[in-house]
Amino acid sequence: MHGVECENVSRQPADAATEARLRELEAxxxxxxxxxxxxxxxxxxxxxxxxxxLLAAFMLANGAAAMGMxxxxxxxxxxxxxxxxxxxxxxxxPLEKLLTAMLPAGPHRLGPSQWNMLGLGRLxxxxxxxxxxxENLHNLIALSRELNxxxxxxxxxxxxxAVTKAELVEGIQxxxxxxxxxxxxxxxxxxxx
Amino acid sequence: MHGVECENVSRQPADAATEARLRELEAxxxxxxxxxxxxxxxxxxxxxxxxxxLLAAFMLANGAAAMGMxxxxxxxxxxxxxxxxxxxxxxxxPLEKLLTAMLPAGPHRLGPSQWNMLGLGRLxxxxxxxxxxxENLHNLIALSRELNxxxxxxxxxxxxxAVTKAELVEGIQxxxxxxxxxxxxxxxxxxxx
Amino acid sequence: MHGVECENVSRQPADAATEARLRELEAxxxxxxxxxxxxxxxxxxxxxxxxxxLLAAFMLANGAAAMGMxxxxxxxxxxxxxxxxxxxxxxxxPLEKLLTAMLPAGPHRLGPSQWNMLGLGRLxxxxxxxxxxxENLHNLIALSRELNxxxxxxxxxxxxxAVTKAELVEGIQxxxxxxxxxxxxxxxxxxxx
Numbered sequence: 001m002h003g004v005e006c007e008n009v010s011r012q013p014a015d016a017a018t019e020a021r022l023r024e025l026e027a028x029x030x031x032x033x034x035x036x037x038x039x040x041x042x043x044x045x046x047x048x049x050x051x052x053x054l055l056a057a058f059m060l061a062n063g064a065a066a067m068g069m070x071x072x073x074x075x076x077x078x079x080x081x082x083x084x085x086x087x088x089x090x091x092x093x094p095l096e097k098l099l100t101a102m103l104p105a106g107p108h109r110l111g112p113s114q115w116n117m118l119g120l121g122r123l124x125x126x127x128x129x130x131x132x133x134x135e136n137l138h139n140l141i142a143l144s145r146e147l148n149x150x151x152x153x154x155x156x157x158x159x160x161x162a163v164t165k166a167e168l169v170e171g172i173q174x175x176x177x178x179x180x181x182x183x184x185x186x187x188x189x190x191x192x193x
Numbered sequence: 194m195h196g197v198e199c200e201n202v203s204r205q206p207a208d209a210a211t212e213a214r215l216r217e218l219e220a221x222x223x224x225x226x227x228x229x230x231x232x233x234x235x236x237x238x239x240x241x242x243x244x245x246x247l248l249a250a251f252m253l254a255n256g257a258a259a260m261g262m263x264x265x266x267x268x269x270x271x272x273x274x275x276x277x278x279x280x281x282x283x284x285x286x287p288l289e290k291l292l293t294a295m296l297p298a299g300p301h302r303l304g305p306s307q308w309n310m311l312g313l314g315r316l317x318x319x320x321x322x323x324x325x326x327x328e329n330l331h332n333l334i335a336l337s338r339e340l341n342x343x344x345x346x347x348x349x350x351x352x353x354x355a356v357t358k359a360e361l362v363e364g365i366q367x368x369x370x371x372x373x374x375x376x377x378x379x380x381x382x383x384x385x386x
Numbered sequence: 387m388h389g390v391e392c393e394n395v396s397r398q399p400a401d402a403a404t405e406a407r408l409r410e411l412e413a414x415x416x417x418x419x420x421x422x423x424x425x426x427x428x429x430x431x432x433x434x435x436x437x438x439x440l441l442a443a444f445m446l447a448n449g450a451a452a453m454g455m456x457x458x459x460x461x462x463x464x465x466x467x468x469x470x471x472x473x474x475x476x477x478x479x480p481l482e483k484l485l486t487a488m489l490p491a492g493p494h495r496l497g498p499s500q501w502n503m504l505g506l507g508r509l510x511x512x513x514x515x516x517x518x519x520x521e522n523l524h525n526l527i528a529l530s531r532e533l534n535x536x537x538x539x540x541x542x543x544x545x546x547x548a549v550t551k552a553e554l555v556e557g558i559q560x561x562x563x564x565x566x567x568x569x570x571x572x573x574x575x576x577x578x579x
Contacts, residue, residue, distance in 0.1 A: 014211040018400040021408050022214050028415045029221045035422065036228065040378040045577070047442055052270055056240055056385075059349065063370030069378065077438055078500065095514060102501065114271065115295065125353075128288060132352045156445065159518045160511075177449030184575045185426040185455065188378045191238070191385040192442075192577040207404040215407050222414045229421065233571040245463055249433055249578075252542065256563030262571065307464065308488065318546075321481060325545045381571045384431070384578040 041070040041187025045180060046079035048193060049104065050113035051122055051137060054082050057193045058140035065147035070187065073144070074180040076154035079193075080161055082107045082141065083153055083168045096162035103161065107137050145171070152179060234263040234380025238373060239272035241386060242297065243306035244315055244330060247275050250386045251333035258340035263380065266337070267373040269347035272386075273354055275300045275334065276346055276361045289355035296354065300330050338364070345372060427456040427573025431566060434579060435464035435490065436499035437508060437523060443579045444526035451533035456573065459530070460566040462540035465579075466547055468493045468527065469539055469554045482548035489547065493523050531557070538565060 014022060042064040046057050057073065065071045075083055084106040089097050104110055115121040129136050135143065144151070151172040158164070158174075165174070173179075184190040207215060235257040239250050250266065258264045268276055277299040282290050297303055308314040322329050328336065337344070344365040351357070351367075358367070366372075377383040400408060428450040432443050443459065451457045461469055470492040475483050490496055501507040515522050521529065530537070537558040544550070544560075551560070559565075570576040 014207065014400065014404075018207075018211065018404065018408065021412065022211065022218070025218050025408070025411050025415055026214065028419060029218055029225070032225050032415070032418050032422070033221060036225070042374065042378075043575075045442075045446075047439065047579075053240065056238075056269060059370055060238075060374065064374050067371060067374060069374065076442060093517075095517065099514065128292065128355075129353055131286075131288065134349060134353055156520060160515055160520055162514075177445055178453060181428065181446065181450050181453060181455065181575070185428075186574075189236075189374070189383045190575045190577060191383065192579050193240075193385050207400065211400075211404065215404065215411070218411050219407065222411055222418070225418050226414060229418070235567065235571075246433065249431075249462060252563055253431075253567065257567050260564060260567060262567065321485065321548075322546055324479075324481065327542060327546055382429075382567070382576045384576065386433075386578050 039068055039070055040189065041072070041183065043180070043184040043187045043190040044071070044073045045184075045190070045192045046073055046075050046082065047077050048113070049078035049081045049110050051110040051125065052112040052114075053193050054079065054107070054110065055137055055140065057191075058137065058144055060191065061149050062140060062143050062147055064189075065144070065149050070150075071144075071147075072150040072152060072183045072187075074152045074154055074175070074183075076157040077161065080153060080157055080163050080168075081105075081110065082137075083151065083172060084163070085169045086167055088164060088167050091164075092162060099162045103163075107141060110137070150183075154180070232261055232263055233382070234265070234376065236373070236377040236380045236383040237264070237266045238377075238383070238385045239266055239268050239275065240270050241306070242271035242274045242303050244303040244318065245305040245307075246386050247272065247300070247303065248330055248333065250384075251330065251337055253384065254342050255333060255336050255340055257382075258337070258342050263343075264337075264340075265343040265345060265376045265380075267345045267347055267368070267376075269350040270354065273346060273350055273356050273361075274298075274303065275330075276344065276365060277356070278362045279360055281357060281360050284357075285355055292355045296356075300334060303330070343376075347373070425454055425456055426575065427458070427569065429566070429570040429573045429576040430457070430459045431570075431576070431578045432459055432461045432465035432468065433463050434499070435467045435496050437496040437511065438498040438500075439579050440465065440468050440493070440496065441523055441526065443577075444523065444530055446577065447535050448526060448529050448533055450575075451530070451535050456536075457530075457533075458536040458538060458566075458569045458573075460538045460540055460561070460569075462543040463547065466539060466543055466549050466554075467491075467496065468523075469537065469558060470549070471555045472553055474550060474553050477550075478548060485548045489549075493527060496523070536569075540566070 044057050061071050061073055081104045087105050111122045112125055126136055152175045155174050155176055237250050237254055254264050254266055274297045280298050304315040305318055319329055345368045348367050348369050430443050447457050447459055467490045473491050497508040498511055512522055538561045541560050541562050
């Protein structure tokens with residue numbers, strides 16, 4: 001009879017202390033595993049306004065988004081031009097007006113980092129890409145919006161380059177270095193392009 | 194006698210439910226620890242064909258490989274030239290022939306990003322590096338092959354730049370954005386150079 | 387009575403084997419959680435000596451340090467100029483003297499990657515940033531020192547560019563590719579600028 005009783009004991013679940021430790025371990029391991037299962041994030045800091053570098057940036061961003069990665073692109077300094085939809089002079093000081101006049105009017109005005117040849121480089125690459133059925137910069141930017149790539153314009157760079165919110169495409173976000181680094185630190189891959 | 198029996202019970206391994214939970218935890222923790230122990234990976238997206246940037250890229254790649262890291266280099270756009278072993282015009286259209294003629298014939302024809310001076314910059318740096326006993330680009334590329342650095346040429350960029358497989362060195366791989374991002378997301382460090 | 391004894395058994399802590407496995411699991415899970423709690427690290431490989439790229443590099447570095455991230459900056463090739471405090475010709479060979487004369491004398495001599503216009507670009511940007519109350523490169527470098535950003539000069543690049551320790555600011559470290567990759571592999575974000 002006590003034999004049976006003792007068998008019952010041996011089949012009892014873990015005592016309270018062991019049970020608590022097991023629960024704690026299971027919770028922690030689940031949290032660690034969960035952190036690893038998060039979709040990998042790609043953060044691109046777009047700095048350059050070279051047509052070819054921006055092509056590479058958007059090809060990587062769109063490819064990553066299509067693979068299910070979270071993708072954020074931060075546009076700073078020269079790359080802000082890729083987000084321009086119009087040029088506004090009104091309300092700017094003389095130095096800012098000069099700067100605005102010197103900056104390209106939008107992504108369709110950008111040339112490659114080599115062979116630019118007074119604008120011929122852009123036409124050359126556009127012809128080449130059309131022939132090869134590779135999407136051009138305009139289409140890649142449009143596609144990135146459809147794929148829900150997060151687009152953030154750097155506010156400090158907007159100050160320095162005298163670019164205003166009214167000049168940029170709609171539906172984008174604005175942020176600073178902290179926004180960018182926060183995203184990057186939680187992602188798997190960060191590129192400065 | 195039953196005292197002994199009960200002692201036996203208390204020395205028995207955990208009951209079936211506790212045993213199952215312990216096994217599950219041990220398996221999960223081992224998997225998490227294993228994932229952390231993997232050798233860190235370095236992924237380099239080589240975009241530029243500046244001699245100095247390619248020097249930096251191969252110095253980092255070879256250094257990492259020597260340290261036991263997994264190293265992959267993806268060559269896209271201008272950097273494809275670093276993999277060229279010969280130039281082929283045959284079978285290309287007129288625009289592609291022009292492009293091929295404009296692209297440098299191979300890594301030995303690349304100049305630095307500054308002080309290029311119609312090709313003098315390259316000779317200047319080569320002299321400087323020989324004097325300082327630093328390996329030149331040619332030797333660094335050869336060394337990367339010996340160190341089993343994985344070399345991948347971007348197929349989309351090959352299309353755009355009209356570079357064919359026959360023009361590139363042997364023993365390399367071909368892939369797209371997905372190949373590159375997959376590698377990068379599983380590695381520790383990714384650089385866009 | 388033996389019923390009581392058996393109850394005692396059931397309230398006993400886990401048997402020795404279970405106890406050992408629990409302890410092992412707890413230690414491993416604590417180590418894994420600890421590794422995740424480490425402050426994220428930012429590693430910047432500064433390659434360029436464009437004023438605007440260095441501005442971006444130091445803005446990111448200082449922002450990250452202010453957020454509590456560990457920050458290391460490795461200066462290689464052209465970017466070494468950002469660390470120069472004086473120019474020394476003595477004791478250098480003729481080729482090295484030429485190189486030293488060609489390199490900018492320090493960060494205050496660097497121009498932007500675009501609109502450089504024989505030095506006017508630098509004055510233009512400095513005026514613009516003063517007007518917009520954005521810190522200039524000189525102040526950003528000083529701030530990075532106050533924020534304990536780790537500054538490392540690449541020794542191989544110093545060899546190639548004929549830059550000596552005596553020419554660089556004090557309180558910095560010297561290292562090679564391994565130092566840089568070690569830091570990068572343990573950090574969350576690495577940028578090649």
